Amino acid sequence: xxxxxxxxxxxxxxxxxxxxxxxxxxxxxxxxxxxxxxxxxxxxxxxxxxxxxxxxxxxxxxxxxxxxxxxxxxxxxxxxxxxxxxxxxxxxxxxxxxxxxxxxxxxxxxxxxxxxxxxxxxxxxxxxxxxxxxxxxxxxxxxxxxxxxxxxxxxxxxxxxxxxxxxxxxxxxxxxxxxxxxxxxxxxxxxxxxxxxxxxxxxxxxxxxxxxxxxxx
Amino acid sequence: xxxxxxxxxxxxxxxxxxxxxxxxxxxxxxxxxxxxxxxxxxxxxxxxxxxxxxxxxxxxxxxxxxxxxxxxxxxxxxxxxxxxxxxxxxxxxxxxxxxxxxxxxxxxxxxxxxxxxxxxxxxxxxxxxxxxxxxxxxxxxxxxxxxxxxxxxxxxxxxxxxxxxxxxxxxxxxxxxxxxxxxxxxxxxxxxxxxxxxxxxxxxxxxxxxxxxxxxx
Numbered sequence: 001x002x003x004x005x006x007x008x009x010x011x012x013x014x015x016x017x018x019x020x021x022x023x024x025x026x027x028x029x030x031x032x033x034x035x036x037x038x039x040x041x042x043x044x045x046x047x048x049x050x051x052x053x054x055x056x057x058x059x060x061x062x063x064x065x066x067x068x069x070x071x072x073x074x075x076x077x078x079x080x081x082x083x084x085x086x087x088x089x090x091x092x093x094x095x096x097x098x099x100x101x102x103x104x105x106x107x108x109x110x111x112x113x114x115x116x117x118x119x120x121x122x123x124x125x126x127x128x129x130x131x132x133x134x135x136x137x138x139x140x141x142x143x144x145x146x147x148x149x150x151x152x153x154x155x156x157x158x159x160x161x162x163x164x165x166x167x168x169x170x171x172x173x174x175x176x177x178x179x180x181x182x183x184x185x186x187x188x189x190x191x192x193x194x195x196x197x198x199x200x201x202x203x204x205x206x207x208x209x210x211x212x213x214x215x216x217x
Numbered sequence: 218x219x220x221x222x223x224x225x226x227x228x229x230x231x232x233x234x235x236x237x238x239x240x241x242x243x244x245x246x247x248x249x250x251x252x253x254x255x256x257x258x259x260x261x262x263x264x265x266x267x268x269x270x271x272x273x274x275x276x277x278x279x280x281x282x283x284x285x286x287x288x289x290x291x292x293x294x295x296x297x298x299x300x301x302x303x304x305x306x307x308x309x310x311x312x313x314x315x316x317x318x319x320x321x322x323x324x325x326x327x328x329x330x331x332x333x334x335x336x337x338x339x340x341x342x343x344x345x346x347x348x349x350x351x352x353x354x355x356x357x358x359x360x361x362x363x364x365x366x367x368x369x370x371x372x373x374x375x376x377x378x379x380x381x382x383x384x385x386x387x388x389x390x391x392x393x394x395x396x397x398x399x400x401x402x403x404x405x406x407x408x409x410x411x412x413x414x415x416x417x418x419x420x421x422x423x424x425x426x427x428x429x430x431x432x433x434x
Binding site: 101106107110111112146147150151152155181182183184188190191192194195197198200201202204205206208210211212213214215216217 | 328430
């Protein structure tokens with residue numbers, strides 16, 4: 001299917017290429033058409049890859065992957081345009097990381113609100129599904145990368161059950177996530193976004209970013 | 218050794234009894250000596266169990282387990298008395314859960330501070346080790362309870378390396394935690410305390426509180 005990837009950083013590149021490998025057509029969106037990193041990604045990914053503005057990409061995609069830095073997410077989606085998001089599944093991978101106070105980052109929204117919720121409130125006609133934000137992007141598209149013999153848990157949050165099921169079936173399952181917990185509505189994104197503080201500290205303590213969280217039960 | 222358990226709730230009872238089973242002498246502390254729940258616990262746990270005020274317990278213990286509700290932790294420690302905490306290992310299991318805004322609870326401290334840090338700041342001569350706060354109390358003292366075939370990860374945070382090592386060797390290891398990650402100083406308690414929001418939502422989604430978090434790597 002036609003999919004938009006918003007964001008030209010490492011997460012956007014990794015998700016975009018993984019979607020191409022699944023047979024989808026992907027348009028990478030950025031602030032302005034012709035973004036150098038987006039063009040490089042298109043060149044590397046063949047005929048099913050294209051690029052354009054946030055608005056071009058969102059108009060193209062039936063599903064929209066939000067791979068922007070958290071503090072740019074709402075602006076990117078406003079640039080994409082509410083009309084281009086309406087009725088569509090919006091997979092929110094972004095995190096409200098605040099690097100302005102030094103390392104490790106804190107969160108600029110948490111506890112009684114979340115970035116996932118702010119997106120859903122701002123674009124009520126989109127079907128926001130928060131997922132994948134709790135692992136490194138290489139692990140997102142290859143759950144087995146953490147360990148060959150074990151597998152982490154992935155969470156999904158969102159108000160639309162069909163949208164969550166669609167994301168699980170079309171993306172999480174092919175990417176190796178065979179233990180998925182549906183936490184409930186989009187307010188549960190508070191829980192997964194608040195995993196970032198332990199993520200960054202585990203990464204610092206172990207020197208390994210290719211890990212995942214497993215709910216042992 | 219002589220150990221204080223501050224708090225007479227389910228966590229205090231479970232930790233206290235597990236310490237007795239490890240061969241320690243345990244004094245359970247509460248606001249006033251003779252607390253009904255503390256007396257019941259002593260009756261059930263034999264000759265090595267005793268009870269008293271927070272101050273009695275803290276004076277008795279070489280190690281102090283903080284098993285109070287988070288919003289009562291600092292008051293309980295003030296009642297215990299800085300002089301009775303000085304130089305001792307203080308195992309902080311409490312969480313800054315805020316039930317005042319309804320369910321699921323939010324946190325009354327997070328992101329740029331933590332309850333573990335507040336304890337360490339308030340009692341600079343104590344050696345605070347934050348651990349065990351991320352699982353149900355039955356799992357705290359029996360890591361295998363989550364699953365017979367798998368085992369979660371336990372984190373420790375604290376400024377004193379010897380204190381952390383002492384807690385791992387004397388308590389975490391006998392309780393079955395064979396995968397322990399030392400996150401670093403007490404500021405890393407922000408990470409583990411911020412696991413509570415995903416804990417409560419996972420519990421709500423699965424109906425099972427006897428789970429643990431494993432870092433798959």
